[in-house]
Amino acid sequence: MNIAMELQNVHKTIGQKEIIKGLNFSIRSGEVFGFLGPNGAGKTTTIRMMVGLMNITKGDIKINGSSIKDDFKEAIQHVGAIVENPEMYPFMSGWKNLKHYARMIPGITDNRIKEVITLVGLEKAIHEKVGRYSLGGMRQRIGIAQALLHSPSILILDEPTNGLDPAGIREIRHYIRNLAKKENVSVIVSSHLLTEIELMCDRIGIIKNGELVTVEDVRDNQENDQHITVKLEVDDKMAAITLLKDQFDIEAKEVQSNVTFKIEKDQIPLIVKQLVQENIAVFEVALERSSLEDKFFELIGENTIA
Amino acid sequence: MLNFFSLIKNEQIKLYSRFATWSMYIIMAAIILIAALIVFIFGEVDQQQYGDDWQTQLATETKDLKDSQEEMEFMAFDSEIAKNEYYLENDIKPQPYDTWQFTLENAGLSMLISLFTIIIAAGIISNEFRWGGTIKLLLIRPISRTKILFSKFVSVLLFSLTMLIALFVTSLLVGLIFFGVNGVNPNIVQMGSDGIEEVSILIEILTQYGLNVVTLIMMATFAFMISTLFRSSAMAIGLAIFLMFTGNTIIGFLADYEWTKYILFANTNLGQYFGSGSPIIESMTLGFSVAVLIVYFVIFILVSWLSFAKRDIAGH
Ligand SMILES: Nc1ncnc2c1ncn2[C@@H]1O[C@H](COP(=O)(O)OP(=O)(O)OP(=O)(O)O)[C@@H](O)[C@H]1O
Numbered sequence: 001m002n003i004a005m006e007l008q009n010v011h012k013t014i015g016q017k018e019i020i021k022g023l024n025f026s027i028r029s030g031e032v033f034g035f036l037g038p039n040g041a042g043k044t045t046t047i048r049m050m051v052g053l054m055n056i057t058k059g060d061i062k063i064n065g066s067s068i069k070d071d072f073k074e075a076i077q078h079v080g081a082i083v084e085n086p087e088m089y090p091f092m093s094g095w096k097n098l099k100h101y102a103r104m105i106p107g108i109t110d111n112r113i114k115e116v117i118t119l120v121g122l123e124k125a126i127h128e129k130v131g132r133y134s135l136g137g138m139r140q141r142i143g144i145a146q147a148l149l150h151s152p153s154i155l156i157l158d159e160p161t162n163g164l165d166p167a168g169i170r171e172i173r174h175y176i177r178n179l180a181k182k183e184n185v186s187v188i189v190s191s192h193l194l195t196e197i198e199l200m201c202d203r204i205g206i207i208k209n210g211e212l213v214t215v216e217d218v219r220d221n222q223e224n225d226q227h228i229t230v231k232l233e234v235d236d237k238m239a240a241i242t243l244l245k246d247q248f249d250i251e252a253k254e255v256q257s258n259v260t261f262k263i264e265k266d267q268i269p270l271i272v273k274q275l276v277q278e279n280i281a282v283f284e285v286a287l288e289r290s291s292l293e294d295k296f297f298e299l300i301g302e303n304t305i306a
Numbered sequence: 307m308l309n310f311f312s313l314i315k316n317e318q319i320k321l322y323s324r325f326a327t328w329s330m331y332i333i334m335a336a337i338i339l340i341a342a343l344i345v346f347i348f349g350e351v352d353q354q355q356y357g358d359d360w361q362t363q364l365a366t367e368t369k370d371l372k373d374s375q376e377e378m379e380f381m382a383f384d385s386e387i388a389k390n391e392y393y394l395e396n397d398i399k400p401q402p403y404d405t406w407q408f409t410l411e412n413a414g415l416s417m418l419i420s421l422f423t424i425i426i427a428a429g430i431i432s433n434e435f436r437w438g439g440t441i442k443l444l445l446i447r448p449i450s451r452t453k454i455l456f457s458k459f460v461s462v463l464l465f466s467l468t469m470l471i472a473l474f475v476t477s478l479l480v481g482l483i484f485f486g487v488n489g490v491n492p493n494i495v496q497m498g499s500d501g502i503e504e505v506s507i508l509i510e511i512l513t514q515y516g517l518n519v520v521t522l523i524m525m526a527t528f529a530f531m532i533s534t535l536f537r538s539s540a541m542a543i544g545l546a547i548f549l550m551f552t553g554n555t556i557i558g559f560l561a562d563y564e565w566t567k568y569i570l571f572a573n574t575n576l577g578q579y580f581g582s583g584s585p586i587i588e589s590m591t592l593g594f595s596v597a598v599l600i601v602y603f604v605i606f607i608l609v610s611w612l613s614f615a616k617r618d619i620a621g622h
Pocket residue numbers: 014017019037038039040041042043044045046192620621
């Protein structure tokens with residue numbers, strides 16, 4: 001497995017305050033790496049060092065083997081990134097903004113720009129001024145478009161799900177997974193909410209107070225990535241299992257007094273509606289926490305997230 | 307190199323995508339127009355009256371000037387008198403006021419361009435911080451910070467050059483409409499360092515514009531430095547404009563001290579070595595001033611570079 005990025009004992013001190021206290025981890029080619037931590041944990045600071053916006057106090061970051069410190073141009077040319085809010089020039093159209101960044105790297109054709117616009121779904125708004133873009137979705141999209149222009153092999157997205165509705169998050173998840181799978185792009189996504197990135201990541205590193213607490217494999221024991229486990233408490237278990245089989249093609253099992261099965265979260269309302277229509281009484285719908293979620297709560301403490 | 311031109315192109319596009327930039331051109335054009343109207347309505351009419359008997363007219367005028375000068379016991383009209391005598395001696399008929407003269411007088415408007423250039427120079431770096439942090443997206447490209455800094459500096463110079471050309475062309479056109487023209491490149495008679503001399507007006511215009519460019523570049527570079535250092539355009543604009551307007555006054559107060567000659571503002575007006583000017587402090591020479599200006603320029607650029615090339619781009 002190739003290493004796309006390696007953090008070697010990275011420290012950052014601002015003034016007297018040690019903000020990052022020796023980070024060691026690597027990102028493999030083609031994986032989606034989640035960088036998870038509560039507010040103020042040091043995610044953005046680490047990302048700023050990854051892309052050379054901040055000096056590394058001690059240690060080094062290697063991108064495809066080149067040091068971001070000593071060989072900035074070589075290292076950064078493989079990287080596309082958004083750092084915190086992706087701000088564009090508000091007085092120019094989306095297209096002009098993308099052209100602006102395209103001019104900074106040789107070899108980006110207008111066709112490539114159009115390709116990226118289609119990928120993030122911005123065709124309709126591209127000739128409007130960015131200042132008029134809606135806060136959440138459109139700005140994230142143009143931010144991602146800007147990062148993809150030069151077909152980077154490493155994509156760094158700082159809180160890409162911030163300010164997005166569930167549909168927006170699902171869409172981002174979809175093309176991040178696509179990039180990783182189809183184009184072998186390594187993606188680093190930071191977030192302070194496990195639920196928002198859990199489904200798109202291969203591995204998740206948890207950072208707290210500038211220290212890496214743990215790195216977990218997400219997809220190890222999860223055969224189907226987009227699915228979560230649902231526990232149903234109903235009066236007629238057999239009827240429910242049959243209905244799930246017939247109408248949704250879901251293999252449900254009877255576990256203790258519940259019916260359990262795996263589905264995508266957004267299917268739940270429809271299933272509940274069907275059950276009710278078939279006169280099956282639903283007493284409880286519960287989502288089973290993943291082991292990672294348990295771990296996250298344990299490590300971070302429930303009160304400190306979100 | 308291609309890369310560098312792209313960067314400059316980017317900067318120019320960003321500049322001219324904003325109405326604020328265009329409004330500077332509009333303000334300048336309006337001022338030129340108003341100046342032309344004022345001259346047209348109130349000024350310089352006497353010069354247009356020279357007819358076939360211009361020699362007699364000039365002689366009377368000169369005599370009047372001499373009389374009033376004697377009354378005042380003050381050499382107020384010396385250069386006027388000398389000019390008139392030069393016309394008579396060399397049998398040159400004084401030419402009426404025309405667009406060339408108007409354009410020459412508008413060299414003074416380069417003060418306005420200095421003002422605008424300061425505003426642009428002060429914003430070109432700090433705005434990237436102010437617009438919610440476009441600086442971050444600018445600096446994560448495979449281009450060194452040094453190159454980005456210089457593309458921005460060169461863009462500022464390019465802007466002021468464009469404005470100077472606009473000033474020249476607009477003055478010439480507006481002047482043409484209001485006052486007409488005496489020829490392609492007429493000579494004018496004026497007071498030089500060795501008495502009255504006759505010079506080509508185009509050369510004179512270029513000299514005046516060129517001399518004003520010195521102040522312009524120095525103040526723009528100063529504003530650029532302050533804005534890079536503090537990442538705030540308000541501070542850079544305030545400081546640079548304040549110094550530009552008070553600089554000469556301060557020098558006036560300090561003219562008795564020898565060390566005053568090392569102050570930037572004692573040297574920005576290179577006009578003191580040309581024409582009828584005289585240096586603020588006797589020991590100063592053109593070479594000295596140019597050397598002082600270069601030292602200041604290098605320091606300004608160096609400070610900008612040091613504060614831009616290495617510093618953290620931290621949260622905003
Ligand atoms: N320029 C700075 N000077 C001093 N302290 C800073 C600076 N930037 C960040 N910090 C501190 O460093 C810590 C980490 O901040 P950072 O922005 O990296 O956190 P984060 O994990 O991205 O948090 P969030 O989820 O809120 O984005 C915080 O405690 C913050 O106060």
